Amino acid sequence: MENIEKRHIINSHNLSDEFYFNNILQEAYTSGLLNESDLENIQLQCISLLSYKSERYNKAESSSIRVETAESIMKSNIYSIGLYLKSLPDPDYAVKELKTVRISDLYEKGRKLVNTRFQVTKRIYNMVQKNKLDTLNHSYNSTLSENGIGIFFKSYNLEYEAHDSPASIDYQLCNPVNDLAGVEFIQKYLENLYLENEFCMNFAAENIHYLLYGYDKGYTELLINIFEQLLTTALGCSLANRNIRELNITGEDIQRLFEKLLRYDNHTLMLNIHKATKDIFEELNITNLSLQKYIEKSLSKITTNIENALKLNTLSKVFITSINPNLEPKIHFESSVKMDDEEYRRLIEELLRCRFSSDKLELIKERVKSFDDLEDILLDAQLEEEEFISLFNTLGDVEIAAMIKRHPFESDIQAVDLSDTEQVVRLYLENYIKQLPTNRQELILQIAKHLIGD
Template sequence: MANIEKRHIIDSNNLSGESYFTSILKEAYACGLLYDSDVENIQLQCIKFLAYKSERYNDGESSSIRVETAENIMKSNLYTIGLYLKSLLDVDCAVNELKTTMISEMYKKGRELINTKFHTAKHIYKLVQKNKLITLNYTYNATLNEKGIGIFFKSYDLDYEAHESPASIDYQLCNPVTDLAGVEFIQKYLENLCLENEFCRNFDAEDIHHLLCGYDEGYKDLLINIFEQVLIAALGCLLANRNVVKLNISGKDIQRLHNELSKYDDYTLALKIRKATEKMFEELNITGLSLRRYIEKSLPKITSTIVYAVKTNTLSKVFVSPINPDLKPKIHFLSGVKMGDEDYRKLIEELFICRYSHDKLALINEKVKSFDDLEDVLLDAQLSEAEITSIFGTLGDIEIAAMIRRHPFKSDIQAVDLSETEQALRLYLKSYIDQLAADRQEQIFDMVNHLICD
């Protein structure tokens, strides 16, 4: 009888991790564990405590504040209390606390927990910085720097905006953090990222770079999860009986693997992937329970992807062969000699005076003799989209490729770092490229991958 599990009236699946206080209050009332009088008492205490916090917010001068500010402070209060209630043994204990303990007392205990979690998250952030991957991926590096998630530890308001997560986080995890807010979200995000880094550090940074180049040579600008790509590659190597550490699987390996996996039903294929995972744990000596669980949590999505790829004969889109971009033949592009500063200034002044586009284009064609000068003119001469597009039309493929190399089509996330003229130039360039024939586009982008601009 001692092993009989205690049953609870409230279904914990109905409780919100992000708004725990509000959800448990609602569920407890719906289940008859709280009466009207209990709810009214709790609401009255919350309002009184809000007045107290508002007065402190105003340094004791007054409790009168803007409605938006008061709402934000209330959300912060409820989040803090909810954090404490979540820390209790079970939902029954949480409901009992609501009935017997003052709001101010629950807030005090929650505030202590927030302080502890804040310092824990800060410690994990330092660990993540230590096991950070060496990669070219923009969102990964931007998220991990001081202007990314580092903002949180300078801007987080533990007293009045505890439910907020002030940070710039664009890097997507393999297992996203959901239904959490405030310091809880940051702590969990960092814990997951630390585990992803721990796994990836079993492999050489150069091998990961070559793997991601095989996925897409422009991976540095993609919203891509590195851990997921490395895990998939590692499983692919084991399924193909290749060295898991090198993450190297050839096109022939992938074709043979497809022929073999096509013989299995979904269940048997999932079992083979599971066995490959166990073998990976053994070969990489992954013994940590947290990392093993995180990898296992990632398997359903990866398994579904592999099963679908086998059925649709697209396994080469899932398992990719590494590419070493340094071994590709290079095209050296020389810009030419730039004009002097005084001559360039006079050219820009003349372009400002010109009324007609054909006069501007003729002047540029006559005066501009180097690629660097042309690039400067496109940014400085306040030309229209039609004028810039006309100039693009006079360039050869190699010059267009050089323009793309210098002004790549960046994501919206990265474009915020650019000036308005730089953003406009990239937009016009992309529009020009998009209207070219597909074979010419392919030829130009192939040149981009081989180009060295001196």
């Protein structure tokens, strides 16, 4: 008889961690562990619990409540009950609890677990703050700030919104957290981030900076995962017999790796990657089993990237060559002294009175001797696009590059912070560059990359 009972045990793989309570009711009914009367009884108890919680929400002052609020409270109740049911030995045991224990009692047990998880998650957050990386990446820093994931610990409402995760999280993990909600999601996210940080802390901050700069000079504004970039490069260093800690793999190394790995079938490639992983564990003295498992879990994604790169001959997009920005050639640019405020004001008034573009251009050429004054005029003189273009045509490549440096148009990330006038200058400058011959475009953009000055 015991074996017959076991045939009706619910398969835990069919249950969603995010919607555990609803799933277990469905699976229990399908498997015959609950009948319609049981379901009706559970539903009535859930409604009774909602009524009680709604009254508490209103502090007994009114029996009415907004539909959206009632739905949120019901989701919160179900989330808390589901958290308790997940803590039981198996789903079949959880169904027995549903049949024999009052829903209000299951909720109270779940609510205590939610509070415990919240306290544990707060400790993990403090741990992550202690092993936080020294990086310029904006999404990483903003996510770990008080206005990022820190919001959760100020705003989480375990009484009425336990299913919610109030936080600003932009930073993408190598292994994203799926099928979780509420405090469970935040806890798992922080646990994964802590492990990623632990791995990254094996490398000097400057080496991480050089690697990410080699990946993209604008990496500070990108939504990239630092751990994935470091692990991929560490694997490449191991495969190329380079020093893993230095994260420095050359273009020649990458070419040799391409020729070597191209001869491998999928099985041989995986064997070599796993061998390289063991080398990383040994070289970096990684003995933490949780970190080892997390790294191994990340290998599938990285291996797929390598396989695709081998097919497309783009391995240099996977294994990145570090670049020290301090060693790149620099072009110094300085503006001459600006005109005094009164003189500048009179010039702007004259330009605004001018009817013809040719007169405006002649006036600017005659009176403006400073690059800073020229930039101000672009912002203040209300020029048309044709007038912008005529003015840009009088400038040299370095001056146009300096204008791009001050009004970059390659990324829209910070454009929301620009004034309407700055947006116009940015747009006209971009349009101007696009109509130039390709070789001159490339030259000006290269100059802009190496330009330094005030």
